[in-house]
Structures are given as C-alpha cells and as structure tokens.
Amino acid sequence: MELQDTPQEWRVTATETPFQGKKTGVRTDDVVMPDGTVARRDYQVHPGSVAVVALDAEDRVLLVKQYRHPVRQKLWEVPAGLLDVPGENPLHAARRELYEEAHVKAEDWRVLTDFYTSPGGSDEAVRIFLARDLAEAEGERFEVAEEEADMETARVPLADLVRGVLAGDLHNSCLVNGVLALAAARAGDGLDALRPAEAPWPARPFEA
Template sequence: MPGTPEATPAKEVSDAPSPRRLLSSEKVYEGRIWDVVSDTFQLSETGDALTRDYIDHPGAVAILPMNDQGQILLLKQYRHPVGMDLWEVPAGLLDVEGEDFVVGAARELAEEADLAAGTWNVLADVFNSPGSSSEAIRIYLARDLTEVPHHERHERTDEEAEIEFHWISLDDAVASVLAGRLHNPSAVVGILAAAAARAGGYEDLRPADAPWPAHPSQR
C-alpha cells in the first residue's frame, strides 16, 4: 500500500545499550529497599546537560507456576501504593548479593507459594518502569511442580501473611488481562507470554540460565 512503511523483521527489533556522557551522579534518598539517584548527563557531546531522578533498583524475578493441567497459580496480595488487592504471580527482589537469578526465583517460589519446580524457562525480560526506575524483571515459567514439605515452609508475615491462592486456566487468565481485571505487570506479561508460547508447546522458550544483559549487575 502506498505510503505504508515497511515492517522491520522481528530479528532486527532489539533493545540495545546506549552509553551517554555522565556528568554527575548523586544519591538523593536512601531507602530500606531502594535508593533515589539524580544523574546529570548529555545526550550528545554538544548537547545540553539533562538531569533525571530515578529509583536505583536491584532487580527482581517473577514466576508463573503452571501445573500438569496447564493451570497457573495466582496470588492475591494487598499493595499499599495503589490501595488494592492485586492478583499477582510469585515474585521478589534480587537482593542477595551474587545469587544466581534462577536460584532467587526458586527461593521466591518456595517462600510465596510453597512450591518447587523441576522445569524452568524464561518467559520474558522487562523493565518495570524505565522512565523512573532501573528495575529489571525476569519472568520465568515454572513447571513440574511439587509442594514444599510443611516443616520447610517459609513463615509469611505482614502483607504476605494475607496471601490467597487461586489456580486458573491460562485461557481464563488471558481473558482477565484483556478485560482489565488484572493489573500487576509481571502477571500480565507472564500470562500473555505463556499464552503465546503455548502455541509452540513452549519449545521456543529460552532456558532458565539464558543471558540477561539488561539486569543492572550485567550493564
């Protein structure tokens, strides 16, 4: 069709590092979990100095648990900043120095869902809010599930003590996303990615130890 731009082949669409000249960097707030940093930089050698404040985040992992019937596990948890109970997937910070990413994911799956998984794959890598945070999240698909023995289970406290579990078919989860009933980004991305991967029998998913160059520790 005249005037219609040609589509770019999918293999050529890829985010990439883009180093810019950093003039200064200052920690303006130190929090319990993450800090706020103020960076001044130039987009080009002759460009004006720009200042941006952002959350300096250690990164996180999220896990979409799937049972042998193809159902996925969602957790309901209260989130104070938005004042809502959200249906989410197990997730947590990568705040243990030197911990392997999938080891951290297995830890979070055990702590939040009392589950262990025998098969792990990467569903997606995302930046949660790249305009205001350095947080990078890796979302895994966890299958071949077994329950953690009762005597080994993590004692959940605070908001986590209110967690409720619900197994749902992948199709119903997709419908909930498209109807606007689910809002947690890791759950939304994980559900849609799993639905897309299902068409190929999940064979095209990356292995659990696939490189993650977007994580802060790798940049």
C-alpha cells in the same frame, strides 16, 4: 532493521543520591543530550526482581493475592521477589520465591521473558520464569509476616487469566507480562523453544 534493544550510555556530568531506602533508592543524574544540553534525570535504583509463572498439569497458573499499599488494592499476582544479593543467580531466587510464597517446587524451568518495569523512571529489570512439573515442597512452610500474612493463593486456568488481563481486571505487571508471554509462546514455537533457565541476562549479570 535489527529488532533488538542496544546498550548505550550517555555521558553523566554529575550524580547524587537524595534518598536511599532499605532495598531501593533514588538517583539524580545530569545527562548530556545529543545536542549538547544537559538534562537532569531522577530515577529509582532497584536491585532487580524475578517472577514465576507456575503452570500445573491442569493448565492452571498458581497465583497469590496481596495488598499493595501504593495503589491501595489487593492484586492477583504470580510469585515474585527481589534479587536480594548483587549477582544472585535469578533461577535460585525464583525457586526461593515459589517455595516461600506457595510452598511449591518445580522440575522444569524456562525463561519466559525479560523486561524493564518503567525504564523512564526506574532501572528495575525483571526476569519471568515458566515453571512446570509442580509438586508440594518438602519441609515446613515459610513463616510469613506483614502483607504476606494476609496473602491468598489460587490456581486459575490460563485462558481465564488472558481474558482477565485483556478485560482490564488484572493489573500486576509480572502477571500481565507472564500470562501474555505464555499465551504467545504457545501460539508460536511452543514452550520447549523458550530459553533455558540459565540463559544470560545482561541487565543483571550473574554467576551460574
């Protein structure tokens, strides 16, 4: 058995977009099933996202805490954001988000993991980077607004985050995936064995 997801596209007989927002939309497809029946599938169309697990020299991960209205909670998260431009290089987007949300830069970048947030209801793909060799960014801080104006920042030991995830105290998907992937990478082949920062990403192809 080959343990790898495989591309496949079932025939679509009709499609429509009942809602289109500023960044995302909703699409409805009529999809032909293997038995020949047609099923209607509604899903969110999303440009994709990047996130950054920024690990400092004291083995602490840089976090932000932000209000998320759909779940009515302030969540501890890792810096993250949308791929604003189709085909945008995800590493460039990750550097931008780390600067804008934490005013931090990093010298060493690796791909930590790629995942789909909710493949039964959205086509959102996320790439999480590991960033090391951190330093304060040069220049003025990025001007924040809306929810980000109330954002908190902290640096938390990785071991504490793993415990928080497993205890059910931390819920943001990028934080959960990133923290557990980092712990697994350390326990396995080590961080230097992670994919390079410019590794291909079939879910969101980009130009180097």
